Amino acid sequence: MSSQSESVQLSVTALTAEVAALFADAGLSSAGAQRIAGALIEAEQQGLKSHGLMHAPVYLERMRKGSVSTHDRAEMVSDHGAVAVLDARHMLGHLAAEQAMALAIEKASRFGIGAVAVRHGFHFGAAGRYVAQAAQAGMVGIAMSNTRPLMPAPGGAEAVVGNNPIAIAIPTADEPMVVVDVAMxxxxxxRIRHHHQRGEPIPGNWAVTAEGLPTTSAADAIKGLLLPTGGPKGFALAMAIDMACGLLSGGAVGSEINALYGDTSKPNDCAFLFLALNPQAFGADDLPQRARAQREHIRKARRAPNTAAIRTPGEMKWRTAATQQETVQIDRSTLTALRACAIPIDTLAVSHGGERP
Structure with a gap:
């Protein structure tokens, strides 16, 4: 965790405006710049630093090199009732993902279910953001994305599938909603990049070196192979997510996807899949109330010794965000990188502090 000396407290309003200015300067529309700034800072507010502003410099670098486009709307490829396919045209993934889930929600309100696949995508941050979008509309949301290969098959010695995330959200009658967001x-x-940025070791079960040796070095892990959670189970899920996203969208799969931090002149080219399920179409109008009751039943279950509390998925993000509505703690290393991006346009909150003691 960041100590006070390793982070600074910034105004959310000022930081949002100045991060938006960075993206607008890179050619994004004013509305698009506000949306990407809000998405990245929301991740910081939720404590998801590995999905937040640390990625802004590479996003901006890619925009200036042309591997991320300045479009702020994905194009419709096909639209068949409850199902659609979008072409993100290599735009910022957060913007394409928001649009796709909004379309899935709209379709679910008409047909009971909405499914939207997206090709030619780019890193979209935390998948939980988009399923929460569905849950806030009263829908069950599902989101997934493929990524470039990072994990070997069981018994393999080369990366063949990505650390592909899947998220599911269940609307509840009150906060916190149930939001599951896991990578494979x-x-x-x-998270490994965040440890590397801070000069911290990683747990020994996260990755192996390029030679297949155990490591706690974040730098070696970045050059090596990630280990699937649950062994063959995690690998199998990652493989299924890769195929579902890439093949349904007509997009890239496996090694056709490029690294986010690799050759930044090449498009990332990942693919997404979003689903929204309307409880009313299932005759489950009371789903939010029943979901709340089940959530509370789980939270009040008998605890093991020395356990402070039982938390349900998404609860810690919700609690953390509640404490960072007006100001947010940003790692100094992230702030340094943002300041380097801000130098050409002299943004205030980033370049000149915007810091709260």
Missing amino acids: SEGALG
């Missing part, structure tokens, strides 16, 4: 490795690459 023991430790997500974004």
Whole structure:
């Protein structure tokens, strides 16, 4: 965890405006810049630093090199009742994902279910953001994405599938909603990069070196292979997610996807799949109330010794965000990288502090 000396407290309003200015300067529309800034800072507010502002510099670098486009709307490829396919045209993944889930929600309100696949995508941050979008509309949401290969098959010695995330959200009658957001490795690459950025070791079960040797070095892990959670089970899920996203969308799969931090002149080219399920179409109008009751039943279950509390999926993000509505703690290393991006346009909250003691 960041100590006070390793992080600074910034105004959310000022930081959002200045991060948006960075993206607008890179050619994104004003509305699109506000949306991506809000998405990245929301991750910081939720404590998801590995999905937040640490990625802004590479996003901006890619936009300037042209491997991420300045589009803020994906194009419709096909639209058949409850199902649609979008072409993100290599735009910022957060914007394409928001649009796709909004379309899935709209279709679910008409047909009971909505399914939207997206091709030519780009890193979209935390998948939980988009299923929460569905749950806030009263829908059950499912989201997944493929990524470039990072994990070997059981018994293999080369990466063949990505650390592909899947998220599911269940609407509840009150907060916190149930939001499951998991990738298929023991430790997500974004978390490993965050450890590397801070000069911290990683747990020994997260990755192996390029030679297949155990490691606690974040730098060696980035060059090596991630280990699937649950062994063959995690690998199998990652493989299924890769195929569902890439093949249904007509997009890339496996080694056709490029690394986020690799050759930044090449499009990332990942693919997404979003589903929204309307409880009313299932005759489950009371789903939010029943979901709340089940959530509370689980939270009040008998605890093991020395356990402070039982938390349900998504609860810690919700609690953390509740404490960072007006100001947010940002790692100094992230702030340094943002300041380097901000130098050409002299943004205030980033370049000149915007810091709260």
